[in-house]
Amino acid sequence: MEPDHGASVEQILRRYPNVKVISTEKSFMFMRQFGFHPDSHECRIVAEGDTHCFGKHTVMFVGAPMVHWPEAMVTFDTTNGVLFSADAFGSFIALDGKLFADEVDFDRDWLDEARRYLTNIVGKYGPHIQLLLGKAAGILDQIKYICPLHGPVWRENLGYFIDKYDKWSRYEPEVKGVMIAYASMYGNTEAAAQALAAKLCEKGITDVAVYDVSNTHVSYLISEAFKYSHIALASVTYNLGIYPVMKNFLEDMKALNMQNRTFALIENGSWACKSGDLMQKFIDEEMKNMTVLNERLSMASSLSGDKAAELETLADALAESVRTA
Numbered sequence: 145m146e147p148d149h150g151a152s153v154e155q156i157l158r159r160y161p162n163v164k165v166i167s168t169e170k171s172f173m174f175m176r177q178f179g180f181h182p183d184s185h186e187c188r189i190v191a192e193g194d195t196h197c198f199g200k201h202t203v204m205f206v207g208a209p210m211v212h213w214p215e216a217m218v219t220f221d222t223t224n225g226v227l228f229s230a231d232a233f234g235s236f237i238a239l240d241g242k243l244f245a246d247e248v249d250f251d252r253d254w255l256d257e258a259r260r261y262l263t264n265i266v267g268k269y270g271p272h273i274q275l276l277l278g279k280a281a282g283i284l285d286q287i288k289y290i291c292p293l294h295g296p297v298w299r300e301n302l303g304y305f306i307d308k309y310d311k312w313s314r315y316e317p318e319v320k321g322v323m324i325a326y327a328s329m330y331g332n333t334e335a336a337a338q339a340l341a342a343k344l345c346e347k348g349i350t351d352v353a354v355y356d357v358s359n360t361h362v363s364y365l366i367s368e369a370f371k372y373s374h375i376a377l378a379s380v381t382y383n384l385g386i387y388p389v390m391k392n393f394l395e396d397m398k399a400l401n402m403q404n405r406t407f408a409l410i411e412n413g414s415w416a417c418k419s420g421d422l423m424q425k426f427i428d429e430e431m432k433n434m435t436v437l438n439e440r441l442s443m444a445s446s447l448s449g450d451k452a453a454e455l456e457t458l459a460d461a462l463a464e465s466v467r468t469a
């Protein structure tokens with residue numbers, strides 16, 4: 145009943161008075177909440193495991209609560225093996241005329257958007273996705289097509305996408321590498337973040353991505369945080385706190401249940417540097433199963449020459465941690 149799928153239900157009810165509405169009990173509740181009028185039509189409440197025969201096609205209903213709304217249910221057409229998977233296996237961006245995932249270069253053009261979609265929309269509910277994957281595993285050999293409500297239809301190599309979903313919903317990184325996110329006002333923290341990236345690459349860790357949190361929508365940061373095994377956060381001190389956009393990134397990671405990552409910290413301040421301790425405290429106390437490397441790069445205004453050893457030590461610790469992850 146999320147409006148991006150169900151907003152037109154009332155229009156259908158008005159135009160086709162003889163329509164029969166088949167739905168979960170909770171969906172009927174939401175229809176009424178949205179001001180729709182299903183009760184003046186024939187209604188059938190269905191639940192997990194129920195089937196419905198349309199004549200040629202018999203479908204089975206499988207509950208998928210919190211993927212992405214509480215009433216969600218997926219429909220499996222047992223006649224031809226089509227799984228109408230609702231928000232599961234969806235992706236952002238438009239199809240540009242293509243309908244099937246095998247008609248696009250999914251890895252190159254779609255994977256980032258599929259991850260951004262899943263992690264931001266349903267990231268918090270990993271265990272619920274795991275539950276749905278478990279149910280799907282029971283009928284995997286019968287699934288020929290996956291038709292999500294967003295993004296392309298899957299008819300080949302279903303295991304590829306199921307595996308991605310499995311990783312994301314278990315909060316397991318996809319890639320051994322480092323996401324570096326920096327928050328900088330005058331550019332010195334940015335310079336340190338770039339210097340760390342260059343050092344890591346020198347040390348053979350080339351899967352490194354650098355983001356300016358002030359100029360990147362947090363949904364992209366979240367997607368990258370789910371992708372990488374290691375996250376380096378570099379923040380200025382701002383009114384004795386963490387820079388607000390960096391704080392927001394941390395809070396969003398927490399809200400989405402992010403876990404199982406290793407962090408490295410870079411802090412900066414000109415008179416009372418606090419951001420490192422505060423980021424450490426947030427990660428330690430507010431997030432689950434996170435490790436923060438002891439080596440921290442602490443800057444007073446700029447990355448002066450005497451900080452070379454600290455930067456080197458941090459890069460060494462991070463590179464070693466990535467290698468052994």
Ligand SMILES: Cc1cc2nc3c(=O)[nH]c(=O)nc-3n(C[C@H](O)[C@H](O)[C@H](O)COP(=O)(O)O)c2cc1C
Nearest residue numbers: 328329330331332333382383384413414415416445
């Ligand atoms: C509004 C504002 C508040 C700040 N608050 C603090 C602060 O509480 N403690 C501190 O040490 N520096 C504070 N600073 C200074 C910056 O954190 C410091 O100069 C830092 O080195 C800037 O790094 P950057 O070049 O990456 O922007 C503040 C700066 C601004 C503009």
